[in-house]
Amino acid sequence: MMTVADLSKHSGVTSHAVRYYSRIGLLKPGRNPENGYRIFDRTDISRLRFIRQAQSLGFTLEEVADILEESGKGNSPCPKVREILRHRIEENRHKLEELKNLQERMEHALVHWAGMPDGMPDGHSVCHLIESG
Amino acid sequence: MMTVADLSKHSGVTSHAVRYYSRIGLLKPGRNPENGYRIFDRTDISRLRFIRQAQSLGFTLEEVADILEESGKGNSPCPKVREILRHRIEENRHKLEELKNLQERMEHALVHWAGMPDGMPDGHSVCHLIESG
DNA sequence: GTAAACCTGCGTGTGACTAACAGGTCAAGG
DNA sequence: CCTTGACCTGTTAGTCACACGCAGGTTTAC
Numbered sequence: 001m002m003t004v005a006d007l008s009k010h011s012g013v014t015s016h017a018v019r020y021y022s023r024i025g026l027l028k029p030g031r032n033p034e035n036g037y038r039i040f041d042r043t044d045i046s047r048l049r050f051i052r053q054a055q056s057l058g059f060t061l062e063e064v065a066d067i068l069e070e071s072g073k074g075n076s077p078c079p080k081v082r083e084i085l086r087h088r089i090e091e092n093r094h095k096l097e098e099l100k101n102l103q104e105r106m107e108h109a110l111v112h113w114a115g116m117p118d119g120m121p122d123g124h125s126v127c128h129l130i131e132s133g
Numbered sequence: 134m135m136t137v138a139d140l141s142k143h144s145g146v147t148s149h150a151v152r153y154y155s156r157i158g159l160l161k162p163g164r165n166p167e168n169g170y171r172i173f174d175r176t177d178i179s180r181l182r183f184i185r186q187a188q189s190l191g192f193t194l195e196e197v198a199d200i201l202e203e204s205g206k207g208n209s210p211c212p213k214v215r216e217i218l219r220h221r222i223e224e225n226r227h228k229l230e231e232l233k234n235l236q237e238r239m240e241h242a243l244v245h246w247a248g249m250p251d252g253m254p255d256g257h258s259v260c261h262l263i264e265s266g
Numbered sequence: 267g268t269a270a271a272c273c274t275g276c277g278t279g280t281g282a283c284t285a286a287c288a289g290g291t292c293a294a295g296g
Numbered sequence: 297c298c299t300t301g302a303c304c305t306g307t308t309a310g311t312c313a314c315a316c317g318c319a320g321g322t323t324t325a326c
Contacts, residue, residue, distance in 0.1 A: 005303060016284060019305090024282095035291060037304060050259050053266055058239055061282065067263075071254040078251035081260055082243070089239050096236060099229050106191055106222050110215070118211035121204040124176075126183050127214055130200075133186055138272065149315060152274090157313095168322060170273060194313065 002040045011048050018048070026051055026065055058088045109133060135173045144181050151181070159184055159198055191221045242266060 008015040021027045022038060027047060029038035047068070054064045063084055067077040112132070119128045141148040154160045155171060160180060162171035180201070187197045196217055200210040245265070252261045 003304075014284085015303090017282085020283060023306095035304075037291085046257065047259070050264065054263050055282095056238070057242055057263060057266060058235055059263075067260060071259045074254065076251045076253050077260045078262055081262055082246060085239055085243055085246075089236065089243065092232060092236050092239065096229070096232050099225060099232060102191055103222065103225050103229060105189070106218055106225065109190055110218055110222065113215060113218075118209045120209050121207060124179065126180070126204045127200060127210045129211055129214055130187050130190060130192075131183060133190060136273075147315080148272095150313080153314060156275090168273075170322085188313095 002045075003037055004040075007040045007044065007048065010045065011052075013048060013052065021048070021051065021061075024061065024065070026061065026068065057085065058092065059084060105133075135178075136170055137173075140173045140177065140181065143178065144185075146181060146185065154181070154184065154194075157194065157198070159194065159201065190218065191225065192217060238266075 002010065004015045004018050007013070008018055011018075018027065019038075022029055027040070027044055029040045029044055031037065032039050050068075051061075051064055054067070055061070059067075067081060070077040070080060109129075113129050116129060116132070119125070121127075125131060135143065137148045137151050140146070141151055144151075151160065152171075155162055160173070160177055162173045162177055164170065165172050183201075184194075184197050187200070188194070192200075200214060203210040203213060242262075246262050249262060249265070252258070254260070258264060
């Protein structure tokens with residue numbers, strides 16, 4: 001009952017993304033036989049909402065596709081969902097630490113550089129600021 | 134005086150990456166006219182070290198290319214370097230906050246789900262765990 | 267002489283889109 | 297009836313920093 005633009009406005013997801021989800025099979029809209037336009041119904045609306053909800057929890061689109069497929073076969077996706085989340089939490093803990101380290105290195109460098117003059121390249125040094133790290 | 138593999142072993146950078154840097158112009162090795170192999174000298178070694186040092190401080194390869202080029206023209210890259218770093222620090226602060234938020238959402242979800250049973254898909258719900266968020 | 271370990275360029279894949287292209291469709295207004 | 301503008305279609309390229317694999321040539325050691 002809705003076109004791409006309708007669904008986009010209704011959901012706040014760009015029409016580009018809606019078409020992208022259709023292309024990779026996350027959404028399976030019908031087609032208007034007169035002009036080939038995609039047509040979405042209430043099921044698609046809630047699917048789309050589900051996709052964004054899952055994404056906001058850190059799920060990748062591939063994982064969402066898995067979940068959707070499992071669910072479509074009549075199986076409960078919940079165990080898989082719990083496992084993915086546990087795994088993602090571990091990964092994220094790692095990434096967080098790396099980013100914190102990076103942030104510290106960057107801030108330390110900026111302070112360290114505050115007292116250093118700019119230097120001209122001299123053939124064996126590109127930028128002594130960076131090389132001083 | 135060194136081939137790709139020599140430089141790779143010497144620096145701990147994979148030979149794939151060394152060739153990649155050559156391809157995008159970060160390294161400009163000479164060529165052995167007999168067989169077309171790349172040959173690297175001391176300058177390339179320090180360039181490569183500079184690249185990795187800059188990367189570890191959060192610079193992108195494109196930025197490194199800019200810096201190298203500026204430096205190659207005889208200008209001091211230092212002002213640009215300071216500016217990029219300041220900018221990167223701001224960006225990273227943002228990213229860190231987002232990741233922290235995500236981590237909280239994920240951990241909260243896992244706790245929240247601990248008391249919930251697995252459910253079967255019933256046509257209008259895919260996974261009540263995710264949809265309960 | 268042959269096997270292992272190198273080298274070459276090039277093309278594909280990663281994630282989740284965004285942007286752009288060329289062309290078709292549709293509703294409203296003059 | 298015609299135009300304008302906003303939509304639609306599929307496809308392709310771009311993002312980042314590589315990893316991996318291909319087919320084929322080279323070098324080194326035994």
